[in-house]
Amino acid sequence: MIESSGNGQIKQIQKLKKNARFRKQEGLFIVEGYKMVQEALYHHLVKALYVASFCQEAYREKLSMPDTDIPVEIVSDRLFGELSDTVHPQGVLAVVFMPRYDKEKICRNENAALLCLEDIQDPGNLGTMIRTAEGAGMAGVVLSGGCVDIFNPKVVRSTMGALFRVPFWFCEDLSTEVESLKGEEFTIYAAHLEGENSYTLESYAGKIGILIGNEAKGLSKEVSEKADKKVRIPMEGELESLNASVSAALLMYEVYRNRG
Numbered sequence: 001m002i003e004s005s006g007n008g009q010i011k012q013i014q015k016l017k018k019n020a021r022f023r024k025q026e027g028l029f030i031v032e033g034y035k036m037v038q039e040a041l042y043h044h045l046v047k048a049l050y051v052a053s054f055c056q057e058a059y060r061e062k063l064s065m066p067d068t069d070i071p072v073e074i075v076s077d078r079l080f081g082e083l084s085d086t087v088h089p090q091g092v093l094a095v096v097f098m099p100r101y102d103k104e105k106i107c108r109n110e111n112a113a114l115l116c117l118e119d120i121q122d123p124g125n126l127g128t129m130i131r132t133a134e135g136a137g138m139a140g141v142v143l144s145g146g147c148v149d150i151f152n153p154k155v156v157r158s159t160m161g162a163l164f165r166v167p168f169w170f171c172e173d174l175s176t177e178v179e180s181l182k183g184e185e186f187t188i189y190a191a192h193l194e195g196e197n198s199y200t201l202e203s204y205a206g207k208i209g210i211l212i213g214n215e216a217k218g219l220s221k222e223v224s225e226k227a228d229k230k231v232r233i234p235m236e237g238e239l240e241s242l243n244a245s246v247s248a249a250l251l252m253y254e255v256y257r258n259r260g
Contacts, residue, residue: 003076020149029151032093039161045097052080052091085153101167112139112207118174119146119214127158128245133166136252140167144174178226188227191247195232204255212248
């Protein structure tokens with residue numbers, strides 16, 4: 001049983017929780033709770049499993065372990081409480097390899113619909129968008145270099161497992177990425193206050209990308225000018241904008257509705 005916070009594995013977990021650069025360097029991140037750990041196990045991405053002593057028997061019944069060679073470490077309840085990112089930990093935590101997806105294969109799909117995000121900063125917003133992207137049947141999510149780290153524990157938790165099922169990739173410059181997508185015959189729609197048409201008046205046929213901007217600033221001028229079409233979401237009252245994840249959800253489900 002691991003009882004010391006000075007243990008090398010425990011130090012690595014703490015660093016993976018807190019440091020995005022370290023996560024990227026190692027190609028690893030942390031998931032916690034039975035649902036998320038089971039998803040990671042199902043996709044054969046678990047490097048090591050850590051179990052609190054209070055559930056060292058129960059976890060065997062609650063988790064299906066397809067990879068029998070995964071090391072399992074028992075951790076004292078006190079120490080697990082320090083590792084956990086939740087108020088009431090379930091007692092299971094895994095160090096997980098980052099999933100990788102084939103961008104070229106996704107973009108070859110003649111009906112690929114992508115959610116393209118510029119500088120989304122709130123972990124809850126990003127997690128919600130990824131979760132909604134799965135529900136709306138999106139082919140993938142594109143994240144600019146200014147977005148909050150997708151492997152941030154709060155993002156991971158709020159995806160509710162969709163992180164393992166929705167393809168995604170990163171780009172340093174979204175403007176350049178949009179140009180690349182347009183070169184592959186994608187039509188790009190930007191959610192924008194200056195949109196000529198309501199978002200419900202477009203057909204969203206073929207390959208498409210939906211642009212959603214930063215919570216406070218919206219889309220940058222450089223990126224919004226790359227869009228083929230700007231669409232607006234009608235609003236009553238004196239609102240200036242909607243929450244970014246709400247806007248993304250409305251557009252993604254309008255794409256879903258149009259495609260029947």
